[in-house]
Amino acid sequence: MEFVAISLLNGITYGLLLFMLSSGLTLIFSMMGILNFAHASFYMLGAYFAYQISTWVGFWPGLLVAPLLVGAVGALIERYGLRRAHRFGHVAELLFTFGLAFVVEELVHLIWGKSSVDYKIPVELDGALFTLFGTDFPIYKGFMMLVSVGMLVALYALLTRTRIGLIIQAALTKPDMVEALGHNVPRIFMLVFGGGTALAGLAGVIGGNAFITEPGMAAAVGSIVFVIVVVGGLGSLGGAFIASLLIGCIQTFSVALSISITDVFALVGITLPDGSQVARLTITQLAPVLPYLLMVAILIFRPRGLMGSRES
Amino acid sequence: MNPALLSRGRLAVWGGCLALAFALPLVLKSGFVISLLCQIGIMVVFSLSYNMLLGQTGLLSFGHAVYYGLGAFATMHLLNAIGKGGGPLTTALLPFAGGLAGLAAGVLLGYVTTRKAGTTFAMITLGIGEMVAACSLMFPAVFGGEGGVSGNRVVGKETVLGFSWGPQVEMYGLIVLWAFACTVAMFALTQTPLGRIANAVRDNPERAEFVGYDTERVRFLMVILSGFFAGIAGGLSALNYEIVTAETLNAHTSGVVLLIAFVGGIGFFYGPIIGAILVTVMQIVIGGMTHAWLLYFGLFFLFMVLVAPGGIASLIAVQRALWQAGLFRRMLPHYLAVALPVLVLLAGLVGLIELGYALLSGDAGVGAGDTATKVLGMQLHLNAPGPWLTALAVTGIGLMLTRWIGGRLGVAWNATLATLHGDKQ
Amino acid sequence: MQNPMDGVAGFKTFQYLEENSMTQSKFRNLAIAASLALMGSAAYAQVKIAYIDPLSGPFANVGEAGLKGFKEAAEILVNQKGGIMGQKLEFVGFDNKGSPQETQIQLKAAIDQGFRYVTQGNGSGAAHSLIDAVNKWNERNPDKTVLFFNYAAVDPTLTGEKCSFWHFRFDANTEMKMEAITNFMENDKKIKKVFIIGQDYAHGHQVAKAAKEMLAKKRKDVQIVGEDLHPIGRVKDFAPYIAKIKASGADTVITGNWGNDLSLLVKAAKDAGLTARFFTYYAGGLGTPQAMGASGENKVLQLTEWHMNVPTKSTEKFALDFNKKYPGVWFYYLRVNTMVEMVAKAMNTAKSTDPKAVALALEDMRFPAENGEVWMRKSDHQLMQPLYISVFAKADGKTVKHDSEGTGFGWKTVASVSQRDSQLPTACIMSRP
Known part of the structure; x- marks a missing residue:
């Protein structure tokens, strides 16, 4: 029971952070049809910008400024790079973001060096929020949850309550129609790309000090974010939300299960021949691979994802 | 078979390439260059096999290294299993076993991945690639863990036609033979009905389906065949390096082959060959010169x-068309005119990047912020503004000139293209 | 490019003659060098060692730190003291990008450029690749042999089943390190329940196996309450692993993790208020102290051949100068210095820079290193050296005189193991030329 409660908390916190990352990617994909391979690079940029700002004026201004800066960088990249690549089709766009990820990582090396930087949790947020069954729950994790839920609410309000949000929503499903109605779709694209990358930047600001700010951080989360977007359903924010929480919890709980594949089969009455390496693998060992398994399974059995409405 | 396959011109090109490949080590005797050539040969097969998917069938795969890696591991295990029982001839034929392993993997994974094309295919291959890569470290008995699996390509003292495959140059000969055979086979495949239908499936799947072809099956077949050739490439790499590690089947290898094919040109059969040569040389030669090579590489790719x-x-194809239409002469002065400012721009950019690397990451051997540091062979003071301003100025001038002259090139280019396409305005 | 004035080694070495009190043999070497320098360019030849390690990509920071260490050690410990028979020792970086295959290409490039010595350390994969390639090269080119100095790849098999006459290791291997850790645990009766966590690859497996076998022998009463392997470099949030360790009631965690996998583990432990102690191999350097910061205080122990607060004759100054000269890179590898000095000594004793002669001179060499006397065992070419167990503690200017990587925390020795006690039997059956 204790363990379930603690794991659930851990899973939800991690899931919410994943949602911050994947929401931007989902928005971009659903609007522009671009699978932004460099999305995690913007997450990394957010962390580094926030680190830089925190060394000058502290953490709190960085929380606001860093995502905006990342968004501006994203918008510029859309305007002067991606839009050009767009003329050559989706593969070119995808490859553009693919190359961009390389370049961003190298630029980070160039500017901040190749080791990790000392991006600290602010003193106000250091410490334990409460103690549950003898395990501390850090304040910072609570803060992360707060920020991501706040972002979710703000995003929801923006999309459903404002004019621009309605246009974006309309463009999700019927871009041609929106364009025909006289809206400047390229500019909306730029806004969405900037906004999506700013969300990734925000995730970087609060994830960078919870984990470690270093040049490999983009590569570390890059593929898991794709998994979420695919599992949730391409273009579905709600799906991304559910998939984020699902994967956060799967990863947390699977770590807890020290049973091996042999045991799993034994549960249903099949005895596996002993000794093979596969049979001795435990669920814990498999934990980080499970999201990919889930993704492949989803793509085979339900290609439009949990909540998606289109197949590709 | 298409008679064009055996036309006199084509035979000459094929023969010329083969002769050139065999003649190269006679001229370039350095062991390093021969190693480089070996790697190019392997990458040519690997990237051509990749282009069977991306270029010919329109399938964007992020997990092609799986076939390459499995082929390499199969070859290595077989080499070690045969051990003393084999001989040089068996060793020479081993990459075929790698190909069969790739083919088997293609049957297994292709069945899952090829149900859908487009983004779904790309994503599934990404997922499967990640899964196989992660699993490879979990089964040290098969994949050798961190140390990988190693073997010795020289079996006993016997030789076949005087070859033991021990010296690198003999290995190079073997790679050339395999690479040539695979290239011919893959080219022949493009001329078969299957190759043609694959193009149709790429260009217009609905129509191909409507005409009566099973697009899923075409994709499946192409994945299997492409896995076969990727497996051969993997087998060659196993023999060449005599070690196979888990990294041969990870996402990085898959990414590199995608870059190679794209840079070379996926729309042409010979594109990936150019890409393999260019990228391998860039990786190793520029990588040996500067630690900023990944940045140059990324920028070049963008x-x-x-x-x-x-x-x-x-680019080559367009120039060839211009040449044939007698329009190349019209463009040549523009090319030459634009070359100079581009060189200036490049020099400025390289200067800036190298200065930055030397200053901020403390390039190997010199402390960050050292007063005098060697950059591009020059002894420079990094903390003084001089070198920076110079590099910045050169970049600026280069950029301005490139824009100006490049603009004129663009105008001339459009006019020439219009002439080429016959719609004189 | 070689500066022509630089090459006139005679001038510099004569200056040193006046400054240092010289032994007879050193004097002779210098005299030879000086006379050669006057004779012509042949004397400018340098003893060059190819450093084949990642200098770009994700592990570039580690590779660059090592290269700087080697260059500095060669300059200060060898070249400024007369060099090798008057020649300078030089390290040249070759970027293997962390890949075993690229390692072989770089080895070929180095051999092409006339290198007869290579050194490598990052990753046992690349080390296996290198040992194989060197063996094959030496077999196929007996007149141009190459020698491999390993300064950090710790897979026991490199000096065990796969040992080679052409390979020397200057770092203690996984089993020796675990022997030292478990010897310490044997006497620490507070330890009751142990949890083993590691990266799911060869190194992690070896650490887990060694820990279980040795604990079973030395402390039958200690209970191993859990063992987890996680994929290397893929776990972002270690909170669930920590929850599991906590639930198991472990008071001690043994881990072979390095880099982010270690820093994240320690951070997550602190977040959850886990009080267990962590016995580690790699908490001491290359960015990990910085990343773990206060969360490792009094909780993280490491096993190394040395740390900044082990008193030495001259390494303290060497390290402080190094840290000043290369801001952001912290001196970490004492064994690099040991290796450089031992190699120089072997060449000077053998009066040759031929790899085979140098290898023979290195075998069985005893050397007064800065961390105590070390011995290069002839049977497997594994260096035996004193080892230290230390805990991450607040720098107090006294026992913890120096902090680590500017964190305000440094290493405090809690136990040391003599060179003799770190010895383990070897499975090596070496074929000798």
């Missing part, structure tokens, strides 16, 4: 995507 999405091969 440049290619934005300016020449058809790859180097498309």
